[in-house]
Amino acid sequence: MSELFAALADPALGLRGRLQAGADLSKITWFRTGGPADLMFQPADEADLVAFLAALPAEVPLTVVGIGSNLLIRDGGVGGVVLRLPAKGFGEVEAIGRGRIRAGAAASDKRVAAVACEAGIGGFHFLHGIPGSVGGAIRMNGGANGVEMADRLVEARALDRRGGAHVLSRADMGFSYRHADAPEDLVFVSAVLEGPEADRNDIRRAMDEVQHHRETVQPVREKTGGSTFKNPPGTSAWKEVDRAGCRGLRVGGAEMSALHCNFMLNVGEATGHDLELLGETVRRRVHETSGILLEWEIRRLGRFAPGAEVEPFRP
Incomplete structure (x- = not known):
């Protein structure tokens, strides 16, 4: 290096x-x-x-x-x-007419929602409650409140490993629940999004409802990574975590939130090992209780510290 x-x-x-x-x-x-x-x-x-x-x-x-x-x-x-x-360099957001917004990949989801509201463009209230960026929302088809990026994307601009530019349409992205099939080696740099014309007051009310719900039922002021697991078909991840007795479960400095038990928290000096081991323990207990194999929604990256590996749970 x-x-x-x-x-x-x-x-x-x-x-x-x-x-x-x-x-x-x-x-x-x-x-x-x-x-x-x-x-x-x-x-x-x-x-x-x-x-x-x-x-x-x-x-x-x-x-x-x-x-x-x-x-x-x-x-x-x-x-x-x-x-x-x-x-x-990558965080600009602007309304470009015809119900469309151009946003850089580093723009916060919340900023996109605010610009859409000011421009009278509906359908972006869900981003007001997602603490991420546009690039991440594209890569994982981020969503909430019944809306997801697949519903709003017109096209995404990306660079390949040699610096070549590509423009991907919504169909090119291969969106599914919390997933996109776009090549992993593409680096998204911006996107064009669209929504229907709407009254600004109605948009603001929808954004306020999203914010109120988030502050009421989620541990938004904690060191967390948001939703830990994807919702399985026909149920909610938090319900299965709760049913398995994992609400408040703790490993080292990592804990499943007592407020929303699909949120994992660093409640002290948690290590990456603590957090991942807690997640895999929850996955095992949920499978033992309901037969459901939870999938991680949180992205896990990098190398384990020597002697501190975490084996993924496999039924």
Whole structure:
């Protein structure tokens, strides 16, 4: 990594973004846990990102992260290069007419909802309650309150590992519940979204309802990663977690919230190991109770610390 760092930091390459070795990833995740990145790059803008991708050897692993709200970094850190798009350069949001919005991948979901409200564009109230970014919402088909990104996306702009640009339509994305089939090596940089014309007061009321519900039933002021597991067909993840007796279950400094038991919390000095072991313990207990195999919604990345591996539960 030292040779790669030197090559990418060479002034002749002309990169204008921020390149760090050993970047502390615990500072960018809402859980506040996890080991370092071998290298982390935050590009200045899309042109800078194109130059970086063109210079990055194809064999070097590249991991894209966003706001870090739905992310568990393991204690051994992340190998290769972690790419994080900053709001400055990738966070612009603007109404572009005909009920459409153009948003950068680093724009917060909440910001998109606010711009849509101001422009009288309905159907974006659900984003007001999702503490993530547009890029993450595209990659995982983020949704809430009966609406998801698949309902709003017109097209997404992405770069491949060589810096080549691609525009993907809604059909190209292969959306399903909390999932998109778009190639994993694509880096989303922006999107065009659309919704119906609506009264601003009605939009604001819908956003207020989302906010009230979130503050009432979710531990929004805790160190959490949001919904831990995807909802299984025909039921809710929290109901199955509760039925298995896992509400308030604790491993080290990690705990399933007593307020909303599909939320995992860092209630002390939890490690990535504590959190992942708690999640796998819940998955096992739920399967033993109901026969349902819960799927992680939280994205888990990186290497385990030596001697602190977590085996995924398999029936």
